[in-house]
Amino acid sequence: MKKLLLLLIIIIQSGCAFFLSYIRDKKPSKVESSEAAMANAFMWEQFHLGNYDSIPSVLEKLNKAYQLDPNDAEVTSHLGFIYLWAFSERIREDPQDRILENIFLSNRFFKEAIILNPKDARLYGFQSAVQMCEGALTNNLEMLAQSYFGSLKAIRKWSTFNKFALGYVESQLDTGSRMYKQGLKFQWEILDECAEEKLTEEKIMKDPDKLFTGLYREINQSDDPKIKRSCGNSWIAPHNWEGFFLNFGDMLVKAGKLEQAKVIYSAAKISPSYADWIYKDVIDGRIEEMKLNVTAFNQKQNLLELSGKRQMMINSEISCTGCHQMSPGEFEKRVAMLSGLSKARPDRLNQ
Numbered sequence: 001m002k003k004l005l006l007l008l009i010i011i012i013q014s015g016c017a018f019f020l021s022y023i024r025d026k027k028p029s030k031v032e033s034s035e036a037a038m039a040n041a042f043m044w045e046q047f048h049l050g051n052y053d054s055i056p057s058v059l060e061k062l063n064k065a066y067q068l069d070p071n072d073a074e075v076t077s078h079l080g081f082i083y084l085w086a087f088s089e090r091i092r093e094d095p096q097d098r099i100l101e102n103i104f105l106s107n108r109f110f111k112e113a114i115i116l117n118p119k120d121a122r123l124y125g126f127q128s129a130v131q132m133c134e135g136a137l138t139n140n141l142e143m144l145a146q147s148y149f150g151s152l153k154a155i156r157k158w159s160t161f162n163k164f165a166l167g168y169v170e171s172q173l174d175t176g177s178r179m180y181k182q183g184l185k186f187q188w189e190i191l192d193e194c195a196e197e198k199l200t201e202e203k204i205m206k207d208p209d210k211l212f213t214g215l216y217r218e219i220n221q222s223d224d225p226k227i228k229r230s231c232g233n234s235w236i237a238p239h240n241w242e243g244f245f246l247n248f249g250d251m252l253v254k255a256g257k258l259e260q261a262k263v264i265y266s267a268a269k270i271s272p273s274y275a276d277w278i279y280k281d282v283i284d285g286r287i288e289e290m291k292l293n294v295t296a297f298n299q300k301q302n303l304l305e306l307s308g309k310r311q312m313m314i315n316s317e318i319s320c321t322g323c324h325q326m327s328p329g330e331f332e333k334r335v336a337m338l339s340g341l342s343k344a345r346p347d348r349l350n351q
């Protein structure tokens with residue numbers, strides 16, 4: 001029996017070593033296949049419309065394209081994103097099955113995507129955040145430590161984007177923990193980096209409408225594509241601004257900082273696209289129910305079986321779509337605009 005177990009271990013380790021070697025040796029494709037183009041377009045359509053129920057169809061098309069060309073960097077990264085979407089908004093489903101499978105597969109495809117496109121700094125933050133969730137769900141302390149330090153490295157590659165990725169995960173922790181405090185600190189630092197100046201609490205609270213209106217305008221006029229992509233609204237995340245302040249406000253409420261939270265929640269309304277945001281009622285609800293949510297947001301959650309309607313953004317039905325979903329009117333306008341552009345590339349940072 002011991003010899004059999006030893007043989008199985010050797011076989012498994014050999015297989016894993018071969019697989020890791022295979023991934024490391026992959027080279028990105030130079031040409032996008034018609035199957036990949038159709039799968040990517042279908043993914044963006046369903047994601048931007050918030051069609052969570054379409055995830056099986058999206059994955060079927062992406063996996064088919066991947067099988068035809070496993071070196072397509074976009075298809076590979078999109079598989080990571082969609083498996084992450086399935087995991088992040090799992091509270092939509094009852095029962096919440098295949099949770100672990102989704103997070104494992106998301107991690108796997110993000111790792112592959114990094115090999116194929118190492119210049120995309122977003123991938124490092126997503127992969128580390130996903131792996132952190134995997135470590136938490138499987139109680140793998142070594143994986144948790146590795147992914148945490150991976151997140152810190154990702155921040156050095158793209159500070160504003162990857163501070164949010166790590167802080168978002170940290171928002172689930174106890175408010176007294178060092179990592180929760182770090183995640184909340186990151187939100188303030190993101191504001192500073194987007195403004196390219198130090199925004200003190202006193203300065204923000206003095207005249208928040210004027211400050212955030214000016215900040216939104218400066219972001220849109222910035223020559224830095226990373227600032228525009230991570231701080232403002234874009235084709236990829238048409239309500240990135242609104243979603244950022246929703247999560248930031250949630251984190252402040254959880255920490256009992258209600259006066260600050262009200263100001264931060266209200267900053268979401270500065271965006272010119274706020275009226276088109278289909279989740280705008282969430283902001284008003286959050287402001288009205290802050291005191292109730294202090295208790296709700298601090299309740300212990302079973303990440304494998306989320307329950308209850310009073311969830312922080314990260315564990316809610318709009319964990320991803322809060323930033324990425326378009327209204328039907330917005331979607332129609334964007335499709336019309338893109339149809340007039342040749343070789344439109346929605347994954348570019350400045351779109």
